[in-house]
Each structure stands twice: as C-alpha cells, then as structure tokens.
Amino acid sequence: xxxxxxxxxxxxxxxxxxxxxxxxxxxxxxxxxxxxxxxxxxxxxxxxxxxxxxxxxxxxxxxxxxxxxxxxxxxxxxxxxxxxxxxxxxxxxxxxxxxxxxxxxxxxxxxxxxxxxxxxxxxxxxxxxxxxxxxxxxxxxxxxxxxxxxxxxxxxxxxxxxxxxxxxxxxxxxxxxxxxxxxxxxxxxxxxxxxxxxxxxxxxxxxxxxxxxxxxxxxxxxxxxxxxxxxxxxxxxxxxxxxxxxxxxxxxxxxxxxxxxxxxxxxxxxxxxxxxxxxxxxxxxxxxxxxxxxxxxxxxxxxxxxxxxxxxxxxxxxxxxxxxxxxxxxxxxxxxxxxxxxxxxxxxxxxxxxxxxxxxxxxxxxxxxxxxxxxxxxxxxxxxxx
Numbered sequence: 259x260x261x262x263x264x265x266x267x268x269x270x271x272x273x274x275x276x277x278x279x280x281x282x283x284x285x286x287x288x289x290x291x292x293x294x295x296x297x298x299x300x301x302x303x304x305x306x307x308x309x310x311x312x313x314x315x316x317x318x319x320x321x322x323x324x325x326x327x328x329x330x331x332x333x334x335x336x337x338x339x340x341x342x343x344x345x346x347x348x349x350x351x352x353x354x355x356x357x358x359x360x361x362x363x364x365x366x367x368x369x370x371x372x373x374x375x376x377x378x379x380x381x382x383x384x385x386x387x388x389x390x391x392x393x394x395x396x397x398x399x400x401x402x403x404x405x406x407x408x409x410x411x412x413x414x415x416x417x418x419x420x421x422x423x424x425x426x427x428x429x430x431x432x433x434x435x436x437x438x439x440x441x442x443x444x445x446x447x448x449x450x451x452x453x454x455x456x457x458x459x460x461x462x463x464x465x466x467x468x469x470x471x472x473x474x475x476x477x478x479x480x481x482x483x484x485x486x487x488x489x490x491x492x493x494x495x496x497x498x499x500x501x502x503x504x505x506x507x508x509x510x511x512x513x514x515x516x517x518x519x520x521x522x523x524x525x526x527x528x529x530x531x532x533x534x535x536x537x538x539x540x541x542x543x544x545x546x547x548x549x550x551x552x553x554x555x556x557x558x559x560x561x562x563x564x565x566x567x568x569x570x571x572x573x574x575x576x577x578x579x580x581x582x583x584x585x586x587x588x589x590x591x592x593x594x595x596x597x598x599x600x601x602x603x604x605x606x607x608x609x610x611x612x613x614x615x616x617x618x619x620x621x622x623x624x625x626x627x628x629x630x631x632x633x634x635x636x637x638x639x640x641x642x643x644x
Contacts, residue, residue, distance in 0.1 A: 264610065264630045265461050265504030266591075267540030271610035273499075279618050281495065281625035286635055288486045290462045293320075300324035303469040306389040306452060308334035310360065310382065312408045313393040314344045315506055317458025321467050322391065325454070326352040336360050336381055336388075338412055362412050368447040372423070376444045377416060382409065383448055389469065390445070391454040394479055395507070395517050395633065398429035399437050399574040402483060404476040405453035406441040416444075418569035425567065429520045429578035432636070433480050445472045455479045457486070459634045460505030487636040494528040494639060495627035497617040501538045503633030510546020511594055511602075514539035516575050518632035523582045525637040526627065534587045534617040538610060541594040547572020554601040589616035 259274040262283065291299075303325065309332055311322065326332060326348065334356040337345035342359065349357040358381070365377040366384075382388065390405040399421060400407035410416040424430055424437035445451060453475050456467040465486060468478045502508035502518035519537060527533045545551050549572035552558035560567075560580045567573060579602065590604040591613055599606040607616055618624050629635060 262628055262630065264501035264538050265507075266501060266538055266610065267504055267508060267542055270461070270504070271538065271591075273610045273613045275499075275614045275626060275628070278623050279614065279626050281497075281627045283628045283630065284489050284491070284635070284637075285630050286487045286489055288459070288462075288465045290459075291464045291466055293324075296320055296324045296464060296467075297328055299467060299469075301328040303389075303454060304329050304331070306387045307331050308336065308356075308385060308388045309454075310336040310385075310388060310390045310409075311341055311345055311348075312338065312391060312405065312412075313456070314341050315393045315456075315458060316460065317456050317464035317467075318391065318393045319344070320464045321454065321456050322348060325391075326354070334358060338362070360412065365413065365415070368444060371443050371447065372440050374419070376419075376447060378444055378448065379409075379413070382445075382451060385448065386450050388448075388451045389454050390451060391456070393456040393458055394483070396432060396521060398516055398520055398578040399424055399435065400441065401430040401435035401438050402432040402476075402480055404438070404442070404455055404472070404479065406445040406472050406476070407438055409445065410441045414569065414571065421569040421574060425574075425577070428574055428581060429524065432483065438476075442472050442476065457482055459631065460503050460507060461631075484636050487634055489629075489635050489637045491526060491637055491639045495526055495533065495625075496528050496531060497534045497624055497626045498522060498526055498629065499536045499538070499613050499617060499626060500526075500629040500632040503631045504540070507633040508539040508541060510543045511539065511541045511592075511598070512546030512550055512572050512575050514541060515579055520578055520582060521632045521635065521637060522629065523584075523586065525639050526629070527586060530584060532585050532587055534589070536589040536591065536607075536613050536616045537604075538591045538613060539594075541592045544594070545598060547575060549573045549576040554598050587617075589613075591616075 364380045366380045392408045397403040420437035454469040502514045507517045508514040588604045591607045596606045
C-alpha cells in the first residue's frame, strides 16, 4: 500500500492505494523562494509609493512584508473590502500613513479599448506610482489570472466586458485568453500603474514573484508557471484522483472547478471514454457563486447561445463545466452537501480514504493516476494523446 497526502482546505488528508493500482504520482517539485531572495527581489521592486492589495494568501503576505521592509517609500495601501483587516494590520505593523478602501462603484472612462469605451476604478486611474499586487492562479475566463484580470473581477460591470470576449473559447488556455488581453489593455491605459504578480503553492508559500509593466510582467509569470510547475504526461488516464491545492483553491465548489478541475479534464482525463475522475475539494464555504446557486435551485440552465448570456457571478465556471464534462464518471470527496454535488453529476464521498474505491472497484488491477495538487501543475499531454 502507498500512502498519499493531498492538500484539502487548511490541512492535508491521506488515502492508501494498492501498489498494483497505482500508475504514478505526478507532482512538480518547485523550490520555495527563500526569505533572503524574497527580500532581494522586493528591494529591486521599487519605484512605487502606493500599493493595491488584491490577495491575502500566504505567499502574498510574504511578499507584502518584504516590500514594506525593503521599500520605505510606500505610504498608501488600497484594498478591496474583503481584505480590510489585512490592510489595516499591515498599515499598523509598517506605520503606513494612509489606508484606503477601493470604491468599486466609482468608475472612470480610460479611452477606447478593443473598440469600446473602457472603464477602470478612479483610484487606480488617478494613481501615481501605484502597484497592483496579486497571487496568480488558473481561471477559465482569463487563462492564468493576473493583476489586471483580478482587478476587473472586482466589478461585475468590468468583468462582463471581459466575459464577452472569451465566452466562446471557455475554458481558456493559460496563455491564450481574449478576456486577459482586454484586461491588460485596460490597465495599460494607466501609465503610472505597475503590477506585482506572485506564483505560489498554498502549502509552500511563494515560489517567485515578478514586478513591472503589466504585459511584460505577466509574460514572465507565464514562463515561470510553464517551466517550474511543468508536468509532461505521456498518456491520458482512464482513472484519476486529484486534489485542488487546499486553501483558497478549494474553499468553494466554484474555486475547485475553476482552479483545478478544468486542468484535469482538459489535459489528463481520457476523452470520450467514460473515464473516472475523483476530486478532493473541501468546499467549506459552499457553492461560491451566483451561477452555481441558480443552477442547483433550477433558476438557470445553460443554453446553446452562449454569446447572448448576460454575465453574472460564476457564469464562466458553469458554462465551462458544461462544455468539458462529457461522459466522465465524476466523484468528489467534500463537505459539500450531497444534494449540491449530485446536481453536477458527482458521486459524493465524505472521507479521503474512499477516494480509491470511487475510481477502482475491489479486486480490479486498473491503474490510477494521482495528482495531489492540480491547481499548481502545468500539465502538458503529448500531442498524440491530446
């Protein structure tokens, strides 16, 4: 028997799998960025006097602390409502004089972007020497998220404009998304705004971070993501068990689907074969979006004319799920109520130890591929197995 540990919510859980059933365990082994390297990169990331914090993850806090320690010129923290406590705590810790909540209702036109009038938050548009900080992750609408996309996501109106541009290509590839291109162009209308983008694992902290002009910085992040978190898969799998990375990655079903599920379905599971897939996702905060709630309560069912859908929270995740689930046999280990999970065709299990039996029947010698953290794995199947 092989014991396998998988991130799950704030902890790790384990299950045993018989050796004859284990195909392989696929997990990149990137090195965590040492504190001295974080400090050095923070020292080099100067030139801004205010910071808009869009992430409160472990890796983001590591970088924030380093930036304030190494750059004494930062005098203002701007924050969305959800990160108010973190912003006030850091302001007190580093004696930052101004702490300001982002007014997401106060939008200002920034010119024509992709043929239509673009808008952005006034505090950002008027910002002088501002840095927008976030932690990146896979997103079905934006591919690999970044500071520009996370910024637009704070406003349903702004996100709706991005949604229109990628709805037909959902779920998007990490490096190819019309919505991401649009978000970057909007942010680049503000020449005094730079970004700080962090690559991390929830259980390991910051792996690296990059700062500078939005487009060039995000390109560096993409290169790092592909190289340092890379997994090459020789053949697609008929049976797969995977985790979502824990922490922010599986706090809701929306997050688990967006950040890990599509990665597995698009790049790992054998297509059109009835492949069996088991996802471990705590989902302690429930469904996580208006779209999934409307779906399970019967108030919305995706139709064929996707480009005519009016955007509401989580719609890109629901539409992506419908497009890729195919004939997969789905199972999930979760605290999510069984009723909710079964609405999405998941067979529900309450304990991690049940994961192997969800994809392999007793006595079978079928092989199972295990990916402990699909949220931070850049998986590339060989062309002949795609």
